[in-house]
Amino acid sequence: MFTPPPTFAGFGLGLRKEHYRDFLETDVPVDFVEVISENFMVDGGQPRHILRQVRERHPVALHGVSMSIGSADGLDHAYLRRLRALVDEIQPLFVSDHLSWSRVAGFNSHDLLPLPYTREALDLVCRHIDIAQEALGRSMLFENPSSYVAFADADMTEWEFLAAMSRRTGCGLLLDVNNVYVSSRNHGLDAQAFLRGLPAERVRQIHLAGHTEVTDLLIDTHDQPVCDDVWSLYAQAMSLLGPVASMIERDDAIPPLAELLDELAIARCISERAHDLREAA
Amino acid sequence: MTLAELQRDFRVWLTHASPEAARRLDPRAGMGMTVYQNNYRAQLVGVLEASYPQLHAWLGSSLFLEAAIRHIDSRPPHGWTLDAYGADFEATLSHMLPDNPDVHELAWIEWSLSESFVAPDATMLASDRLAEIDWDIARLQLAPSLRQRSVTTNASDLWSALQQQTEVPESEMLATPGGVVTWRQGYTCQLKPIDAIEHEALLSLRDDPRFSALCDALVARLGEEAGIARAGELLASWISAGIVTDVD
Numbered sequence: 468m469f470t471p472p473p474t475f476a477g478f479g480l481g482l483r484k485e486h487y488r489d490f491l492e493t494d495v496p497v498d499f500v501e502v503i504s505e506n507f508m509v510d511g512g513q514p515r516h517i518l519r520q521v522r523e524r525h526p527v528a529l530h531g532v533s534m535s536i537g538s539a540d541g542l543d544h545a546y547l548r549r550l551r552a553l554v555d556e557i558q559p560l561f562v563s564d565h566l567s568w569s570r571v572a573g574f575n576s577h578d579l580l581p582l583p584y585t586r587e588a589l590d591l592v593c594r595h596i597d598i599a600q601e602a603l604g605r606s607m608l609f610e611n612p613s614s615y616v617a618f619a620d621a622d623m624t625e626w627e628f629l630a631a632m633s634r635r636t637g638c639g640l641l642l643d644v645n646n647v648y649v650s651s652r653n654h655g656l657d658a659q660a661f662l663r664g665l666p667a668e669r670v671r672q673i674h675l676a677g678h679t680e681v682t683d684l685l686i687d688t689h690d691q692p693v694c695d696d697v698w699s700l701y702a703q704a705m706s707l708l709g710p711v712a713s714m715i716e717r718d719d720a721i722p723p724l725a726e727l728l729d730e731l732a733i734a735r736c737i738s739e740r741a742h743d744l745r746e747a748a
Numbered sequence: 749m750t751l752a753e754l755q756r757d758f759r760v761w762l763t764h765a766s767p768e769a770a771r772r773l774d775p776r777a778g779m780g781m782t783v784y785q786n787n788y789r790a791q792l793v794g795v796l797e798a799s800y801p802q803l804h805a806w807l808g809s810s811l812f813l814e815a816a817i818r819h820i821d822s823r824p825p826h827g828w829t830l831d832a833y834g835a836d837f838e839a840t841l842s843h844m845l846p847d848n849p850d851v852h853e854l855a856w857i858e859w860s861l862s863e864s865f866v867a868p869d870a871t872m873l874a875s876d877r878l879a880e881i882d883w884d885i886a887r888l889q890l891a892p893s894l895r896q897r898s899v900t901t902n903a904s905d906l907w908s909a910l911q912q913q914t915e916v917p918e919s920e921m922l923a924t925p926g927g928v929v930t931w932r933q934g935y936t937c938q939l940k941p942i943d944a945i946e947h948e949a950l951l952s953l954r955d956d957p958r959f960s961a962l963c964d965a966l967v968a969r970l971g972e973e974a975g976i977a978r979a980g981e982l983l984a985s986w987i988s989a990g991i992v993t994d995v996d
């Protein structure tokens with residue numbers, strides 16, 4: 468039986484092409500970086516070379532988007548072998564993916580599609596997490612996705628699903644605070660209940676990101692600064708959680724690194740305040 | 749509805765925009781299913797644009813988008829990584845623009861460069877090893893990043909001009925068909941047009957990697973003196989370019 472990976476309290480950024488230079492040539496004040504695993508699950512060439520160099524300077528978290536842990540027709544074992552090879556080389560801080568699915572019958576949507584929160588899906592996801600963790604030889608983190616539809620026949624809430632999944636498989640959780648906000652707004656849920664419903668001791672990492680509003684729906688675009696509502700949700704999360712690794716996720720409209728470091732400074736500040744309040748209490 | 753049924757319906761919605769499938773998944777018919785549909789298509793268009801920047805510039809946005817839409821409608825993604833989605837875009841372009849070999853060749857160049865970019869690493873052959881090689885039995889090892897094809901147009905000139913943002917020449921047929929190779933030297937991708945003799949010589953190494961066989965083939969084609977001279981020239985250029993990465 469796996470247990471969630473060791474805690475790491477720190478502040479990091481997603482490593483994006485636009486900032487390779489900064490990370491290779493300057494001392495970027497972050498405690499870790501996160502990379503998209505698939506971008507580096509290649510045979511060779513510059514991407515792997517850059518990652519090796521960055522790894523010499525910073526702890527690296529591997530964040531995947533293609534495991535498709537909720538596919539009814541099973542996991543892709545060749546994918547798991549490729550990921551294992553990368554894990555063995557990089558010795559990452561965390562290995563994560565999403566509570567979602569992408570593949571069905573040879574088709575790959577390359578999107579993080581929502582699962583119904585049913586007992587059937589929970590059994591299947593847990594079976595798959597067992598297989599994946601076994602194949603990687605370590606425990607993983609799974610992230611709550613943003614979703615735009617909620618299926619009618621759910622047996623439980625998303626946070627109940629996440630909690631049960633983590634308890635049964637020993638995986639840790641990656642809490643994306645923006646995704647909590649987006650999904651809660653889209654489906655009329657109580658974001659605070661979501662946070663309180665998660666097993667705080669199993670959360671290892673936090674994502675902070677921006678979203679876009681389109682005709683009454685919030686869309687998880689990662690192309691904006693973190694908004695005030697998400698910052699206050701982060702403050703609440705930090706008052707509930709133990710030591711975690713927090714980071715800003717930006718995938719589009721990528722600004723100069725300094726702007727992201729400024730956002731990260733806000734996260735540090737909020738986290739310290741939450742910590743002080745907890746100590747005082 | 750079982751999970752498998754739900755996922756089948758979702759696929760039909762994404763690939764065929766079937767309203768029945770969407771209604772089964774979301775009876776309230778909110779905007780959510782449309783968001784997934786848009787994200788799916790926009791992401792695939794985006795990855796084709798990112799994989800083929802020079803082809804995009806060459807065709808112009810509206811023709812490129814038309815090709816991308818055709819590709820998405822006829823070839824839904826199936827690979828493990830989104831980056832692989834553009835692999836058979838050339839086939840879609842060949843259907844759509846059958847009389848534009850420049851476009852097919854440009855697409856091939858761009859895709860092969862991206863494959864070379866992440867192909868397995870190889871080291872250059874050290875020059876001090878050359879003296880000790882017995883060339884009568886030597887077998888040439890090609891870079892794992894090497895890709896080649898025959899060409900009939902000046903597509904490699906087009907690609908280079910587009911990439912360097914210099915004046916792009918008219919596309920034209922070559923006086924005699926030749927070849928083009930892409931490979932990676934260290935971490936830098938290379939593109940080179942080659943003549944028909946070099947193209948055949950490199951192809952023949954895939955079947956028979958012996959340097960002596962290469963010499964025989966070139967002698968048969970060019971005569972004793974010219975054949976041996978050309979074999980030596982080719983070998984020297986391949987070693988210094990990192991196209992031949994080892995000799996055993």
Ligand SMILES: [Fe+2]
Pocket residue numbers: 610643674716
């Ligand atoms: Fe996230």
